[in-house]
Amino acid sequence: MTMKLNPRTMAAALLRGAIKIAPKNVAEWGRAMLCELRHVEGDWAALIWAAGGAVFLARHALLSIIIPGDANQIAPPGGKFFAKESPMRKGTLIAAASCLVASLLLFLAPIFRQAFQISLEQWRPIFQIHRRAPEADFEALVRRARANHDAEGLAFAAVHGAKTDEGVGLADEATHIDPQLTWIYAIIAARNPLVPASEQWAARLEAWDPQNAIPHLMVAEKIHIAPFNPSHSRTKPKRKRGRARWRRHFNLPKSTIISTG
Amino acid sequence: MKTPRISPQTQQVLERFAERPTGWHYGYELSRETDLKAGTLYPILMRLAKYGLLETKWVATERGVPPRHTYRLTAKGAEIIRDCLAKARPRLRARRVALSGSGA
Numbered sequence: 001m002t003m004k005l006n007p008r009t010m011a012a013a014l015l016r017g018a019i020k021i022a023p024k025n026v027a028e029w030g031r032a033m034l035c036e037l038r039h040v041e042g043d044w045a046a047l048i049w050a051a052g053g054a055v056f057l058a059r060h061a062l063l064s065i066i067i068p069g070d071a072n073q074i075a076p077p078g079g080k081f082f083a084k085e086s087p088m089r090k091g092t093l094i095a096a097a098s099c100l101v102a103s104l105l106l107f108l109a110p111i112f113r114q115a116f117q118i119s120l121e122q123w124r125p126i127f128q129i130h131r132r133a134p135e136a137d138f139e140a141l142v143r144r145a146r147a148n149h150d151a152e153g154l155a156f157a158a159v160h161g162a163k164t165d166e167g168v169g170l171a172d173e174a175t176h177i178d179p180q181l182t183w184i185y186a187i188i189a190a191r192n193p194l195v196p197a198s199e200q201w202a203a204r205l206e207a208w209d210p211q212n213a214i215p216h217l218m219v220a221e222k223i224h225i226a227p228f229n230p231s232h233s234r235t236k237p238k239r240k241r242g243r244a245r246w247r248r249h250f251n252l253p254k255s256t257i258i259s260t261g
Numbered sequence: 262m263k264t265p266r267i268s269p270q271t272q273q274v275l276e277r278f279a280e281r282p283t284g285w286h287y288g289y290e291l292s293r294e295t296d297l298k299a300g301t302l303y304p305i306l307m308r309l310a311k312y313g314l315l316e317t318k319w320v321a322t323e324r325g326v327p328p329r330h331t332y333r334l335t336a337k338g339a340e341i342i343r344d345c346l347a348k349a350r351p352r353l354r355a356r357r358v359a360l361s362g363s364g365a
Binding site for chain 2: 028031032033034035036038048049055056
């Protein structure tokens with residue numbers, strides 16, 4: 001059996017659906033509109049009638065969620081029958097203002113501001129919003145950290161900077177202010193094992209934290225990579241020499257077999 | 262005391278009721294007479310009924326046809342509406358004249 005889908009059928013279905021979600025005190029008015037529907041002349045006029053009614057019922061359904069208890073409202077005094085329903089308006093305004101204030105208060109938290117900014121980042125290319133170059137931000141951050149003698153800010157810049165030389169200088173500045181940040185040398189060396197100063201850093205790191213294996217790994221990494229460095233391209237890679245350096249550094253006997261994979 | 266403001270749509274509905282204060286009116290009939298859609302008319306009727314100015318009743322018209330919801334002014338409603346319309350008419354008339362721009 002197939003159901004004929006004409007505007008009047010759709011109109012009736014629309015109103016029935018709206019009646020189901022409407023609060024009790026308004027549902028009767030929905031049924032009144034539904035009963036009038038069969039007297040409306042014209043199928044499209046019936047659909048328009050139902051659409052208007054459905055919007056009215058849906059609006060009350062929504063309002064009953066936001067402001068419960070509106071059904072028992074008594075008549076206003078002083079014959080103000082035609083004035084806007086002030087309790088409802090006041091309640092809606094209070095609810096809306098509270099939501100707005102609560103959402104604005106979230107911006108007081110730096111982590112929320114940061115997350116909000118990140119969420120907007122993805123829209124920049126779409127709306128062709130050009131922000132200033134990241135290098136400018138980075139330089140501003142370095143300037144601010146230097147001015148404030150902010151060791152952590154300098155350490156952050158040392159680790160995240162694109163230029164190795166600049167990173168080394170910043171790391172020196174950071175550790176000069178706060179020696180507890182000596183560990184940042186390990187990060188810079190891990191990213192750039194062939195930095196000339198890495199052997200000195202290994203010594204400093206070893207003195208700072210004697211139980212840590214990282215300084216030894218830094219040296220091993222440099223010995224392993226150095227023969228393949230483009231700057232050494234004129235000389236033939238000499239693994240034998242590298243192994244000898246490893247043995248010397250780690251005080252290993254000659255009989256030790258070193259595999260470089 | 263501040264005079265209650267009546268919207269032009271509410272006034273249209275009230276005028277229909279005021280024409281036949283003791284008669285029962287159907288929703289669709291009021292809609293045709295006032296040219297108001299269901300979404301505008303029924304909130305007005307609902308508010309008037311809620312404040313006791315209208316009485317409502319379901320009436321069966323024909324066998325096998327669902328009953329219809331009908332509306333009539335209450336005595337209190339007739340009295341208040343007469344008073345409100347008397348106050349509102351001059352203001353609404355002035356507004357209509359201003360909107361038409363004729364000034365006549």
